[in-house]
Structures are given as C-alpha cells and as structure tokens.
Amino acid sequence: MDALDRYGEASDSSVSRFIVSDGVITSDELAAGGLRVWLTGHDPVTGEERGRSRLSPDADLVLDGTINHAKSYSIAALLHPDLAEEFEALQDRLRRRILLTWQRELNVRRGHNGLVREDVTRLEVVELLHRRSRALDPHTHRHLWLNVKVFGADGKWSNLDSRVAMKLHTVINAEGELAARTDPKWLAALARHGYTVNEAGEIAELSAAVRPLSRRSAQIEASRAPLIAEWSAAHDGAIPSAEVMNQIDRRAWALSRPNKPGHLDEESWAAMVRDEIAAIDPDLVHERPAVAIRSTRLDEIDVDLLAAMAVVDADTRAATSGGRFSAFDLRAGAIRALSRSGVVSQRDGLDELIATLAGRALRGCMRLSGDADAPGHVKNLMATETMRSKVVLSQRLDRLATPGHALISNELHRGAGTIDGFDELDASQLAAASAIAGTHGLVTVTGPAGAGKTTMLRIAFGALLDQRRRMIVVAPTRKAASVATREVGAPATSIHSLLADHGYRWGTDAAGAHSWRRLSFGERDTESGVIYKGPSAYPLRPRDRIVVDEAGMLDLQTANALAELAHEHGVGVAMVGDPHQALPVGHVGAMAAAVRLAGAAVELDTVHRFRDPAYGALTLRLRYPGDAQHASSVAHELAKNGHIARVDHLDAAREHMIDAYFAWHARGKRVALVSATNGEANAINDAIQQHRVDRGELDARHTAVGMGEQRILIGDTVQTRRNDPRTGVENRAMWVVSSIRERTLMLVSANDSGELRQVTKDYALEHLQLAYASTVHGIQGETVDASFVGPGVDAAGLYVGLTRGRIHNEVVAVASTDRAAQAKIAASMLRGGTELTVQDAVRAADVELRRAARARHEAAIAGPFVAPGSAIGLSR
Secondary structure, X not given: OHHHHHHHOOOOOOEEEEEEEOOEEEEEEEOHHHHHHHHOOEOOOOOOEOOOOOOOOOOOOEEEEEEEOOHHHHHHHHHOHHHHHHHHHHHHHHHHHHHHHHHHHOEEEEOHHHOEEEEEEEEEEEEEEEEEOOOOOEXXXXXXEEEOEEEEOOOOEEEEOHHHHHHHHHHHHHHHHHHHHHOHHHHHHHHHOOOXXXXXXXXXXXXXXXXXXXXXXXXXXXXXXXXXXXXXXXOOOOOOOHHHHHHHHHHHXXXXXXXXXXOOOHHHHHHHHHHHHHHHOHHHHOOOOOOOOOOEOHHHOOHHHHHHHHHHHHHHHOHHHOOEEOHHHHHHHHHHHHHOOOEOOXXXXXXXXXXXXXXXXXXXXXXXXXXXXXXXXXXXXXXXXXXXXXXXXXXXXXXXXXXXXOOOHHHHHHHHOOOOOHHHOOHHHHHHHHHHOOOOOEEEEEOOOOOOHHHHHHHHHHHHHHOOOOEEXXXXXXXHHHHHHXXXXXXXXXXXXXXXXXXXXXXEOOOOOEEEEEOOOOOEOOOOOOEOOOOOOOOOOOOOEEEEOOHHHOOHHHHHHHHHHHHHHOOEEEEEEOOOOOOOOOOOOXXXXXXXXXXXXXXXXXXXXXXXXXXXXXXXXXXXXXXXXXXXXXXXXXXXOOOEEEEOOHHHHHHHHHHHHHHHHHOOOOEEEEOOOHHHHHHHHHHHHHHHHHOOOOOOOOEEXXXXXXXXXXXXXXXXXXXXXXXXXXXXXXXEEEEEOOOEEEEEEOOOOOOEEEEEHHHHHHHEEEOOEEOHHHHOOOOEEEEEEOOOOOHHHHHHHOOOEEEEEEEEEEOOOHXXXXXXXXXXXXXXXXXXXXXXXXXXXXXXXXHOOEOHHHHHHHOOOOOOOOOOOOOO
C-alpha cells in the first residue's frame, strides 16, 4: 500500500479513472485523495466499501498492466510533435481494447471453494501516463491499474480471479504487438516521416539511437544509487518519497550530463535529448522523404501458415514447463502471427480472422483432458508435434536400454585405481563410475551441483580405456565439451557436432518450428553444396560409450536424434546431469525419460564443492524443497546464515549486486551475478562497465561494438555467443578483452590466462556481449568464489545461482520485511516447476481444470476440489 501511495502521489495532478460497465467505457478524474480511497477498495466519491475488506498487508489492491512499446517509438514522438499525438492516439486505442478484453474475459469466484464462475459487469482502471524513464530518457508508457474490486453479474462487489487475470496477460501483450505493427493511422503517420517498422518491432530508421540512449541511462543509474544512499543515511535509513526520488533523478541526470543545468523545464529537456540524438547520428534528426506503406490484403493471408505460427508461438513459450498451454496462449499466438503477416487494418476488423486462426491452430494441438469447454486460462493443450516427440523419445530410449551389468568394485579398481582422485570417491560416485564403465545400454547419473561428477567421469574413462572401449563426451554446448576435455581427458565435442558428423541437419520451417532431417550417404547438403560421405570426425563403434554431460539441458528433439544414432551403431549412452538446474532452450523431459527407462540410474548424494559442509547440505534441500512448508524452512535457514539480502526496491537490488561485484573483485575473487532476465543482466553489465570507467579501470577512448550495440572496452569481461571454429571461440565461453585493434579484438580466457583468441569486429558486433552478469544459462557449469542472485528468478535460476560460489552464495529479495523476503525466496523455490512427461502434463492439466471456476451448472457437475498444496502466484 505504501509503495502504491508513493507511486500515485508522484504528481500533483489528477489521474484518469476508466469505468467499464457492460461494454461501455466512461471516465472521470481522481485527485490524490480520491485515488487513495479508490486503492483501498472504496467508492472514491461516496467512500462506501466495496465488498468485504481484505486486511492482509500482502493482499492485492491492483493489478498493473503496462502499455509499453519499443523505445524508438518514444524517440520518434520526441522528434516529431505530430507523431507524439499519433502515438498517444495509438495507445488510447490499445487501452480501449485492453479494458474491453478485461471485462469480457475476467471473472469472480462464488460458491464452495470458489468453483462457481460469475461474469464481471463492471470494473475500474486508473491510468498513469509517463513520457520519460527514471533516467529521464524518452520512454512514453502507461500503467493501467486494474482495481481488484469488481462488480459481478450477481450484483455483488468482490475480488476478481487474479489467476485468470495473470494468465490473460499474454493476450494483452500480443494486442500491443498487433497495434504497433498493423494500426493504419500509426503506420501512415510513420510513413509520412519516412519511417518503417522492422522485424524486431523497432522503427528501423531510429533503431541506431536506442542502445546509446540506454547506455546513457546506465550512467544515470550509476549516479542515482549513491545519491539515494546518501539521502537515506541522512534520514535514519528512511525510504525516499516520490517527490524526493524525482529530485534525485534530476540530480543524477545532471551529474551524468556535464556542463548542463540540473533543473530543466519540459522544452529544455526535449531540446537536450534531441541534441544527444543528433550527436549519435546527425541524420536521425533530419526530415526524411515519405515512404509508401507496404501491406498484405486480408484475402492474401495464408491462414494455415499463420495458424501453424500460432501453435509454434504457444509451444515455444511453454517449452520450459513441459509444453502445456492454454486457449489464451493459443489466441495470443494467433494475434502475434497476424501482427507479422504484413496486414494493415483497423483492429475491430480483425476479430473474425483471429478467431479463425485460433480455431485452425487447434488442429495442431492435443487436448490433455476430454473437456472441450475448458476455461480459456487452463493450460489444457499441447502441440501435437511436442507430444509425438515425447512419445517417440520414450520408445527410442526403451529400445536403447538393453540390459547389462555394472563393473564390480574389484574390476573398477583394477581399471582405474591408479587415477588421481580414485581413493577420494564416495560410494555414490563409485556406483556411477561402475555403471558408466559397465554394459547397460542406457545409464543415468543425476546429482546436485558440486557432487563431483567430473572426478567420477575421469574414473569411468580410465575404466573404459582398460577394457579397450572408447568414451566420447558430448554436451549441449561446445564450452561444456571443452571443459570435459580439459578435466576428464576424454575426447569431447558438442552434441550437435556429433550429430552433424552423422548427417543430421536442423533448422526452422516457414512457421518457425524447429525441424530435423538426416542426409543419406552420397546426398548433397543443400546449404553447403558438399556431398555427404559419412562420419569422419566422430565415427562410432559398438561398445563405445557416449556420455552426455549437462544432460538436464538436452532438449527433446536433440535427444531423439541421439537415441536413434546410438541404437543404430550399438553404442551405449550415459546421461549425466541434474534436471533441477538450467533447463534446455527447447522442450524438457529428455533426462526424466532416460531416468525412468535406464538399466542403471544412479543418484549422487554428497556435495563436495562448498567450503562450508553445512551449506552443502542445505543446497540439497534447496534443490528439491517438495512443498511450501519445506521451502519456507529452507528460506529461513538461508536467511539465518546470511544468504538472503533484503532490499526495499529493485534499484537497490541492482546496486547491491553491483557493490558485491566490486567488493569481491577487489579481493581478487571471481564473482557470478545471476539475473532473471537478459534485460536486467544488460542493465547491470552497463552499470558495472560505467562504474569501472568512472574509477579509471577502463579507458572509454578505445571501443568496439558488441551485440545490441553494446560498448566493449579493453578490460571488459565478455562472453562469446556463437561457436567459431576458425578462431576457436565457443558459445557461452567467458573472456577478458585484452586489446582492441583496427579490425580485431584479442580475448584472454577468464579461466586460463594462457588461452588467447582473436575475433573480428564483425564477429563482436553479432556475437560478443558484456558478461559481468548473466541469466542462469550463461552461468550454468561455472564455479566461482562468490555468487549473487537477483530478484525474480525461478526455481532453477535460484538453485543454480546459489550453488556457483565455493565461498559465498547470496540471493537478493525485494521486500518490506525480513519475513516477506523469506516468503519470496520460498515462492521462488516452487516457481517454474516442470512437467517432464506426458503423464505429468495430463495430471497437472486435470488439477488445474478441477480448480478452475466454471459456470454454475458445470461447477455442480465437477464437484468440489481441494488443492494439493499452496499455489504460488505471479507477482503483482
């Protein structure tokens, strides 16, 4: 409530309230006092309470929906007053669509356990308009505060079903994309100024200004943090009010723009930003000749292709949770597909086409229950191709899992007893090495982070060599394969390199779906033009053992190809990994299927990585907390032992991670910073780089340009994002920039100062990025001295992040109290759980379906339902 008040009181002016009643939208204005009354669930005019009060401090008051377009739109609006008006009008039309969608799709719950669905006949929304970011860069956006108190068709005020609202948000986001790409008035206005919208949704002709302005924002963020800390210290640790924050923002803005005044009116601010845009590229501020609008006629639409694109969109977004999605997700996919079709049309004229696309897309899906009338938010669908992949993989793994035996202890000792580390293996490591070196067709080894999988593999390799058998290590990335080569000693490569050597090829089809095929001997590769003559780099022989390292990151399609190849050559497979760590980019389930079918499935049960054995034991509980009660217990232990840092807001969380980086870096220690999103990682990366420039550690006079127009300086920590056999760099490998020359950059490995690589500036532009912070996929497999995890991560991100540091691991939580911080961390442990098998997906769909509110006659048929545990909702 306090945070909402500070936000609402940021301006002395009134805010607009929109009332949607039976499909009709009206509006009025609320002053600050009326807004406060409205926020607490009362009528802002009469003061009458609406429904029963929810006294819990954690109860939702509003749900925040943001109308937020590409930054280049705001730049265009600043440069051209008529575009500013058209941009406002575009957002007005989008707001109308959102409000009507909310009233049509949302509901309240009635009856026993809330199983009866009641339609909403009236809802209210407050709109807050912003034209600048906190860093005072152009960023026109709106917040739509949907009051949770709504009026039901039965004549009662009550709280809306927030679960449905959160799951509808994918449709709301898709509507924003559709408006930006297809609205005829907006596109005509852009065309008059010579502007077009590119594939990424940015204004193509202004996209060059986006990154430099964002970098300026990072400089301002770097200036804001000490100002906030200084104010708080002078006021006994208080949190700055909205008014004080506005003053701090302007001071930070002035400090980051030398020789410019700290207090500006609107016109002076706009003029200065225009000057900065002109400094980036003078052509950006010059008028362009008008261009014609290119559009596709509705009768030219390929309905089947767009329907297939809708399925791919829903399927891709559901990949990490097992492939289950809802009718809302499918409709959002249809809207996004249409937005990319080239159609230019009034939004109201597209409803029938969107319904047709969604209906046609259903043909490419399987229902996980027999209920064809499941509520739109229930994730009751799975793409037919994904289900087929799961079923086929199980069949192939079952065929691969020929029975055999593990080595007995004497055999293992005879074959590998002299290898360094053998005498230090625990019982589970010995069992795993014996299984891999044995004759089972399919072996799985799972275990927590730091369980000593590398040492175990080195022993298994020695035992296989003693039998004159080969072990080939493959991994989802070439970076992980290189680590295996260095630390295990066995030949290693990426799994895709092995498959490519055996004729497999992959890509995407017209709908954007991943597709695989296999070349026959003597067939010409259509991409390279080379005749395929069979495997040359990685030939396979019977009795070989393929070890898949980091197998938890193996996606379904790649696993299917590997299982087919291994069976064809009579080769055994051992999958070594942890399904509780980073998940594959594609669909999950390969590792779980292998564990279920393996002839030998070994679980490593001892953690060796951490300096503190007690913390190692705690990470085992963190890995699989089981339920909300156990998750809370783990969070309490983390807090008690100094592994949770509570901060009051997101800016403070970012600054805490930045401070931690410099504190540990000053001690000569390696630090990992794990963020929930790429956007947050980029913001931290830019801020750390700017801090280092300000400290004199980096010289900003010699620069290169990385991905997304990131500035790259000598001394920066960077990550290569694409394998390049010509230069020897690998995807996800970490480097330090040692020199920048006219056409090249010299990189030194972050792990081995003797390992040098040279990449071209063209490579850097496409495939090199700052890497002080990264998402969980960027840090998977790394071991550092200290690791810090930012807010908003899911269970895998939390677990991976809190198991990277040998000495210290810490997660940052944004909360008003220590108790609330622990509750947030406990919720993170249960967020993003995966349904690994088709059976898991069916069970989860059934639980969700029986918990959903239905129309009265349907609820009576379905009967009561008691949830099997506490549900974890999305943050509001």
